[in-house]
Amino acid sequence: QKEVEQNSGPLSVPEGAIASLNCTYSDRGSQSFFWYRQYSGKSPELIMSIYSNGDKEDGRFTAQLNKASQYVSLLIRDSQPSDSATYLCAVLPNAGGTSYGKLTFGQGTILTVHP
Amino acid sequence: DGGITQSPKYLFRKEGQNVTLSCEQNLNHDAMYWYRQDPGQGLRLIYYSQIVNDFQKGDIAEGYSVSREKKESFPLTVTSAQKNPTAFYLCASSDAPGAGANVLTFGAGSRLTVL
Numbered sequence: 001q002k003e004v005e006q007n008s009g010p011l012s013v014p015e016g017a018i019a020s021l022n023c024t025y026s027d028r029g030s031q032s033f034f035w036y037r038q039y040s041g042k043s044p045e046l047i048m049s050i051y052s053n054g055d056k057e058d059g060r061f062t063a064q065l066n067k068a069s070q071y072v073s074l075l076i077r078d079s080q081p082s083d084s085a086t087y088l089c090a091v092l093p094n095a096g097g098t099s100y101g102k103l104t105f106g107q108g109t110i111l112t113v114h115p
Numbered sequence: 116d117g118g119i120t121q122s123p124k125y126l127f128r129k130e131g132q133n134v135t136l137s138c139e140q141n142l143n144h145d146a147m148y149w150y151r152q153d154p155g156q157g158l159r160l161i162y163y164s165q166i167v168n169d170f171q172k173g174d175i176a177e178g179y180s181v182s183r184e185k186k187e188s189f190p191l192t193v194t195s196a197q198k199n200p201t202a203f204y205l206c207a208s209s210d211a212p213g214a215g216a217n218v219l220t221f222g223a224g225s226r227l228t229v230l
Contacts, residue, residue, distance in 0.1 A: 044205070101146045107156050
């Protein structure tokens with residue numbers, strides 16, 4: 001079982017729709033969760049972080065975390081063609097105080113928003 | 116502007132050659148990381164350093180070496196022992212333990228191709 005697994009893509013949604021990206025993780029003690037967006041040929045950029053169960057909203061983006069189910073998701077409302085990118089889920093495993101910054105990444109989900 | 120500079124952006128290597136990828140940051144971050152990304156895959160950690168003159172192996176350190184002689188610099192050498200070095204290499208940094216410790220800032224990446 002992969003440590004961090006994302007829903008297989010590619011995911012295609014029409015402009016204005018809600019895009020739903022999902023991620024599961026294996027380390028039950030994980031505490032920090034991140035969503036990065038990566039445009040083709042570019043480096044990842046952080047779009048959301050979440051640390052507590054529940055929802056966290058930032059503009060059109062909502063991150064949802066359910067630690068009991070070991071599940072984190074990202075919703076993109078009113079999707080735009082500029083949202084077309086690969087979305088990477090990243091998790092900080094529970095490896096003690098020295099583990100900071102050592103994120104484990106999922107394989108990414110390619111999102112295409114078509115006009 | 117603060118950020119991470121990686122060079123070169125593109126690099127070609129012949130079989131049996133060692134090559135060094137440069138990574139410089141002016142964010143005054145304590146920790147620095149090297150990740151590798153293969154097509155359709157997430158990022159995998161090669162090496163990381165949380166303090167000057169100290170570094171640790173990540174998940175895929177074989178065939179790579181690093182140094183951390185200065186806080187702002189963390190070069191990666193891809194040695195001839197790395198059997199499949201063609202990949203996109205990403206350098207990242209993060210702040211000291213605390214609120215920003217797990218938020219990674221990435222450089223633009225270096226794309227290495229073996230001829």
